[in-house]
Amino acid sequence: MTEEFGLDTILHQRIIDKCMPRYKDGQFFDAAYRSMNQVELALKEKSGIGKRLCGIKLVKAVFGSEQNIHLIIPLADDLQKDALKLFESAFAYYRNYTAHQDDKINNVSCIRIMVLASELLDLIGASAISFTEIGGVKGLIEHGIFAEESQITDLLSFLSSQVCPYECFDGLFEDLAERGFTDHQYQSVFDLGLIEYKDKMVDYSLPGKPIDLDTFGWFELTPIGHKVLNKNKNI
Numbered sequence: 409m410t411e412e413f414g415l416d417t418i419l420h421q422r423i424i425d426k427c428m429p430r431y432k433d434g435q436f437f438d439a440a441y442r443s444m445n446q447v448e449l450a451l452k453e454k455s456g457i458g459k460r461l462c463g464i465k466l467v468k469a470v471f472g473s474e475q476n477i478h479l480i481i482p483l484a485d486d487l488q489k490d491a492l493k494l495f496e497s498a499f500a501y502y503r504n505y506t507a508h509q510d511d512k513i514n515n516v517s518c519i520r521i522m523v524l525a526s527e528l529l530d531l532i533g534a535s536a537i538s539f540t541e542i543g544g545v546k547g548l549i550e551h552g553i554f555a556e557e558s559q560i561t562d563l564l565s566f567l568s569s570q571v572c573p574y575e576c577f578d579g580l581f582e583d584l585a586e587r588g589f590t591d592h593q594y595q596s597v598f599d600l601g602l603i604e605y606k607d608k609m610v611d612y613s614l615p616g617k618p619i620d621l622d623t624f625g626w627f628e629l630t631p632i633g634h635k636v637l638n639k640n641k642n643i
Contacts, residue, residue: 415519420526422446427522436518441506443525447495448503450532455479456553456592463503467495475543477551477592479535491531498528537592539599545636553596560597561637563589564629567603568637572625575607602633 416424423443430439448462455470455477469476471492481491502521506513513521539548548554566587570580584594597603606628613620629637 415522418526419522420446420529422450422529423522423526427525431515431518431522434515436515437506437513440502440513440518440521443522444499444503444506447498447525447528447532450529451479451495454532454535454537457551464496464499467492467499471495473541475541475547477542477553478538478540479532480538481531482534482536495528498524537595539592539596542596542600544600545602548596548600553592557636557639559593560602562587563593563597564603564633564637567597567627568629568633570627572607573610573612573622575623575625597633600632601630602636603627603629 415428419428423446426446427439427442430436430442448466451457451466451470457466457469457477461469468474470479471481471488472478481487502524506521539553542548542551542553545557545560548560549556554560563584566584566589572580581594598605604627605625607623607625609621610624611619611621
């Protein structure tokens with residue numbers, strides 16, 4: 409059935425895996441409902457918000473202007489408000505309807521909902537995560553990115569001790585994972601301007617050898633990062 413309509417070329421893989429079996433069995437309402445549910449799950453997974461919010465409240469949190477983890481939609485920076493309207497309308501119209509009623513979902517409307525859900529899933533997948541408006545260090549803890557401030561200072565201390573000759577990051581992210589730090593935590597301290605990555609050209613050549621110019625990189629605490637680190641040390 410998927411090949412017959414060419415849906416395999418336009419449906420998101422999550423929809424193909426989770427919803428198409430229901431569609432093929434004639435369970436059009438359930439397939440439509442599961443499609444919008446996959447969008448909601450993807451929003452939670454990408455943002456890391458988890459079970460705190462759902463439905464339109466979740467959409468407003470990740471695409472709106474309130475203090476939270478935000479998803480920045482691709483295509484253009486000035487389309488964030490339009491992205492909010494797109495997801496808000498899709499949830500208000502399709503997600504809420506399929507969650508409560510099923511008498512008007514047939515095979516055609518089900519396909520349309522699955523296609524729409526696929527487009528939303530693609531946008532979520534291509535979105536960038538931003539912690540800039542989460543509410544600073546306090547917001548990182550309130551939103552569960554870090555359990556306590558000492559975790560933030562531990563990460564800042566570790567990163568500020570790292571150097572990257574030839575801009576080689578081999579082992580860095582493995583070391584972060586071994587210390588229990590997540591990708592979200594790593595990105596958040598950069599987004600909040602607590603630490604930054606710098607580099608310069610260095611001559612790595614040995615005496616009497618040809619010049620070997622390449623990049624030398626390192627992580628450096630910002631003034632705000634120093635304040636956060638020193639505050640914790642003084643407690």
